[in-house]
Amino acid sequence: MSAVASPTLRGGPAAPLSILASAAVALGGAALALALLGGGRGSVDLFFWAVVLAFWLGAWRLTSGIAALSPKGAAARRMADLAVPVLFGLTCIVLWELVVRGLDVPIVLLPSPSQIAARIAASTGILWADFRQTYLKAVLAGWALGCGLGFLAGVAVDRSPFLKRGLLPVGNLVSALPVIGIAPIMVMWFGFDWPSKAAVVVVMTFFPMLVNTVAGLEAAGAMERDLMRTYAASPSQTLLKLKLPAAMPFLFNALKINSTLALIGAIVAEFFGTPIVGMGFRISAEIGRLNTDMVWAEIAVAALAGSLSYGLLALLERAATFWHPSTRAGRA
Amino acid sequence: MTLSAPIAEPGAGIGYRARPSLRSRIAGGRAGPVLVVLVAVLVLWYAGAVLLNWPTESARLARGNPEVSPAEILTATLSAQRPVLPAPHQIAVEIWNTTVKVSPTAPRSLVYHAGVTLGPTLLGFALGTLLGVALAVGIIHSRTLDKSLMPWVITSQTIPILAIAPMVIVVLNSVGISGLVPKAIISTYLSFFPVTVGMVKGLRSPDAMHLDLMRTYNASGRQTLAKLRAPASLPFLFASMKVAVAAALVGAIVGELPTGAQAGLGARLLAGSYYGQTIQIWSALVAASAMAGVLVWLVGLAETTARRRAGARA
Numbered sequence: 001m002s003a004v005a006s007p008t009l010r011g012g013p014a015a016p017l018s019i020l021a022s023a024a025v026a027l028g029g030a031a032l033a034l035a036l037l038g039g040g041r042g043s044v045d046l047f048f049w050a051v052v053l054a055f056w057l058g059a060w061r062l063t064s065g066i067a068a069l070s071p072k073g074a075a076a077r078r079m080a081d082l083a084v085p086v087l088f089g090l091t092c093i094v095l096w097e098l099v100v101r102g103l104d105v106p107i108v109l110l111p112s113p114s115q116i117a118a119r120i121a122a123s124t125g126i127l128w129a130d131f132r133q134t135y136l137k138a139v140l141a142g143w144a145l146g147c148g149l150g151f152l153a154g155v156a157v158d159r160s161p162f163l164k165r166g167l168l169p170v171g172n173l174v175s176a177l178p179v180i181g182i183a184p185i186m187v188m189w190f191g192f193d194w195p196s197k198a199a200v201v202v203v204m205t206f207f208p209m210l211v212n213t214v215a216g217l218e219a220a221g222a223m224e225r226d227l228m229r230t231y232a233a234s235p236s237q238t239l240l241k242l243k244l245p246a247a248m249p250f251l252f253n254a255l256k257i258n259s260t261l262a263l264i265g266a267i268v269a270e271f272f273g274t275p276i277v278g279m280g281f282r283i284s285a286e287i288g289r290l291n292t293d294m295v296w297a298e299i300a301v302a303a304l305a306g307s308l309s310y311g312l313l314a315l316l317e318r319a320a321t322f323w324h325p326s327t328r329a330g331r332a
Numbered sequence: 333m334t335l336s337a338p339i340a341e342p343g344a345g346i347g348y349r350a351r352p353s354l355r356s357r358i359a360g361g362r363a364g365p366v367l368v369v370l371v372a373v374l375v376l377w378y379a380g381a382v383l384l385n386w387p388t389e390s391a392r393l394a395r396g397n398p399e400v401s402p403a404e405i406l407t408a409t410l411s412a413q414r415p416v417l418p419a420p421h422q423i424a425v426e427i428w429n430t431t432v433k434v435s436p437t438a439p440r441s442l443v444y445h446a447g448v449t450l451g452p453t454l455l456g457f458a459l460g461t462l463l464g465v466a467l468a469v470g471i472i473h474s475r476t477l478d479k480s481l482m483p484w485v486i487t488s489q490t491i492p493i494l495a496i497a498p499m500v501i502v503v504l505n506s507v508g509i510s511g512l513v514p515k516a517i518i519s520t521y522l523s524f525f526p527v528t529v530g531m532v533k534g535l536r537s538p539d540a541m542h543l544d545l546m547r548t549y550n551a552s553g554r555q556t557l558a559k560l561r562a563p564a565s566l567p568f569l570f571a572s573m574k575v576a577v578a579a580a581l582v583g584a585i586v587g588e589l590p591t592g593a594q595a596g597l598g599a600r601l602l603a604g605s606y607y608g609q610t611i612q613i614w615s616a617l618v619a620a621s622a623m624a625g626v627l628v629w630l631v632g633l634a635e636t637t638a639r640r641r642a643g644a645r646a
Contacts, residue, residue: 064476088480166365176578177621184605263492271589287502303491310490
């Protein structure tokens with residue numbers, strides 16, 4: 001039965017017990033398997049794989065057990081909702097570690113999480129320099145400029161229904177194009193350093209922002225607009241007091257989409273030529289030397305930066321659009 | 333990159349009086365405004381080409397002849413060998429020369445390069461769509477998968493997946509897999525997330541009322557899926573497929589960058605940037621854009637056909 005329609009399982013007195021049991025199995029399995037791995041090559045035998053399987057089953061039972069719980073309090077429910085994906089992620093990482101080390105997969109193919117973590121710890125200096133070059137300079141500058149220009153263009157276009165009808169289809173079309181291909185041109189125009197990457201990011205983020213701004217400014221209801229007219233509000237007053245607040249969900253949607261696009265644009269643009277620093281440069285240079293653990297380290301940093309900026313924007317959105325039904329529903 | 337924001341209906345003409353003059357009829361449709369915008373883009377492009385090419389071309393001409401007239405420089409800016417910004421007609425001529433005038437199998441032909449990129453795009457798109465739909469069906473039917481996997485699918489949208497592309501290519505190359513498959517894997521990877529997210533939304537879109545009706549019929553989970561959820565999810569499927577096919581093309585193009593591939597639109601971009609052949613870069617870009625447009629249009633066409641056969645009105 002579907003998750004939506006079926007009545008949720010009640011966590012009876014038996015449920016916590018079985019959850020505890022599977023947690024014990026999972027923890028014990030992981031510890032035993034890691035200990036076996038420490039014993040050298042000869043210790044990876046059928047017993048080791050049986051332990052890995054036991055760990056997996058225990059972790060799965062644990063995850064589904066917690067997922068089936070439906071606690072009473074709001075705080076407890078939020079804890080359970082957070083615990084399930086975290087447990088799932090941890091399970092995947094431990095399985096990755098065990099399988100890679102158990103099968104003795106060469107580091108070129110797939111490094112284990114512990115190797116990646118060791119590499120991150122050992123090269124924080126390089127990672128920070130790359131992060132500063134790519135994220136703090138190219139991504140932030142390009143993202144701010146692209147979103148700002150897109151927003152201003154959207155506000156300007158909003159005054160003219162003619163331009164709106166002309167620009168929206170074009171903007172939607174551009175959103176589907178492989179805009180990333182302008183990277184070599186921008187490198188030619190603006191040189192190897194970060195301004196060329198920022199320029200790619202500006203072009204990539206401009207159109208989503210424009211389209212969403214125009215759509216957002218139309219989102220205010222006819223009734224509210226008529227009300228503003230009965231107040232004899234000027235266009236700028238209508239914009240500030242009615243249309244902009246109503247457009248906030250759309251604007252934040254574009255900001256969030258663009259935060260991902262910006263990181264992708266800056267990294268891929270660096271494949272076309274950079275000074276010898278930057279996340280995209282490091283990825284393409286280290287993969288040439290088959291240092292996959294360094295590549296994974298950069299990807300981990302990029303993933304962290306992407307998720308954190310997305311999360312930050314989501315938090316800002318909650319604060320700015322507290323009145324919107326979708327936010328209110330999320331809080332209930 | 334789900335563009336999930338609804339695009340407001342153009343010309344929601346609240347407060348405008350109906351006045352069917354010729355001007356308003358032109359302005360009221362969509363073709364007129366779009367045409368005006370496109371012409372404006374073209375004019376701006378020409379102006380940009382003149383402005384950007386002026387310094388290099390005037391310096392080049394002044395070397396041979398100190399009293400060069402502005403008119404000569406003007407024509408030179410629009411027909412430079414290696415312009416900073418090529419004029420649109422130069423790109424058009426280049427595209428014509430590399431598509432119609434050479435045989436489609438020659439290494440100079442843009443058709444050949446587009447074909448090399450199209451293969452992995454389509455394969456990756458097909459695999460990604462299948463994978464995305466399968467995953468969405470799993471998520472719908474398992475509370476554990478829903479609660480554990482779905483947050484990760486959403487998180488994965490916030491990370492720059494494309495950064496993995498060079499590694500996939502090089503690592504697969506080192507174990508002897510090269511050519512179409514590694515690029516298709518990147519395309520699959522890029523295109524399956526939008527389909528998963530869209531289909532989960534789509535398969536959950538039927539009313540509670542309709543789901544209750546299925547329950548009173550004692551329909552099994554599979555019957556509910558086939559007869560209610562799947563038809564209801566069609567619009568979501570096609571909307572996310574449009575995003576996915578564009579993402580698959582980007583994946584295939586980026587997949588050609590790290591290994592210095594010899595063929596494909598991405599390889600044309602890279603070769604053009606190495607040798608400063610701006611016209612070649614722009615023509616590859618235009619070809620890629622045209623391909624993206626055609627692919628999205630084809631998905632739209634499939635949507636109309638499928639929805640008509642499913643009995644949707646108009």
